[in-house]
Amino acid sequence: MNISEPPIIIDTNKISIVWLDLDDTLIDFQANSLRALEKVYHLQQLSCYFASPQEWIERYHHYNSLLWKDYAPGRITREYLKMERFRMPLMEAGASLDKATALSEILDPVYLSLLGEEKQLVPGARDLLVKIKNAGLPIGILSNGFVEVQHKKIASAGMKDMIDIVVLSDDIGVNKPDVRLFQHAMKVSKEMHPERHLMIGDNPDTDIAGAIAAGWQAIHFIPNSSVNPSLLCSSTGELDRILIK
Numbered sequence: 001m002n003i004s005e006p007p008i009i010i011d012t013n014k015i016s017i018v019w020l021d022l023d024d025t026l027i028d029f030q031a032n033s034l035r036a037l038e039k040v041y042h043l044q045q046l047s048c049y050f051a052s053p054q055e056w057i058e059r060y061h062h063y064n065s066l067l068w069k070d071y072a073p074g075r076i077t078r079e080y081l082k083m084e085r086f087r088m089p090l091m092e093a094g095a096s097l098d099k100a101t102a103l104s105e106i107l108d109p110v111y112l113s114l115l116g117e118e119k120q121l122v123p124g125a126r127d128l129l130v131k132i133k134n135a136g137l138p139i140g141i142l143s144n145g146f147v148e149v150q151h152k153k154i155a156s157a158g159m160k161d162m163i164d165i166v167v168l169s170d171d172i173g174v175n176k177p178d179v180r181l182f183q184h185a186m187k188v189s190k191e192m193h194p195e196r197h198l199m200i201g202d203n204p205d206t207d208i209a210g211a212i213a214a215g216w217q218a219i220h221f222i223p224n225s226s227v228n229p230s231l232l233c234s235s236t237g238e239l240d241r242i243l244i245k
Helices: 029-043 053-071 078-092 097-117 125-134 147-156 179-189 204-213
Strands: 008-010 017-020 139-143 165-168 197-201 217-220 242-244
Touching (some): 029 053, 078 097, 097 147, 125 242, 139 147, 139 179, 147 165, 179 204, 204 217
Parallel strands (some): 008 242, 017 139, 139 165, 197 217
């Protein structure tokens, strides 16, 4: 813990359940995705389209990032995102529409399977889960990720026994920050007082904005960054700054 920064206190008298985002809050998605994409490059022999794994990864991330900006608010479907994040870079690299489409249908399940096997966590993630469990608070995962990979990630990272509830956008077909997903999470948890829910997440536009709109409390996790005063109910810093009382 950085001793120059005050701790963030979770008061067990005021909170009934702690929800955490999964990717880039608990699981180091960036590191795990890089490894999975490099394996995809070699397994699927993508060197005929991309000169190096780095080139392939850069073009994939370019299109994936653009597509997720449209997927989160519901402007495109999950099926469109999953196809186009592979098809677009392949066609840019010279593949025909038919070839890019056929290859994309192969790459999507291969990538998600490999991604689900990766295990790297964000520093402090496991210790935070232990602290929350020791305090007697249930832990929920609230994620926009795809159902076919998120449960596998949790198991691969050794967190399955520490998580009490998993709520995914796929469950009801809406994404954070839509308040309907947060309301669905309340129904699943059987705690219908929104102020007794706490959301911890790295994305201010989905995790934090959605939680606040739903009436939840929120902690904005921004590793190695300064406090953004424009964010309500937010804090920043390493996960080990979060304490339970």
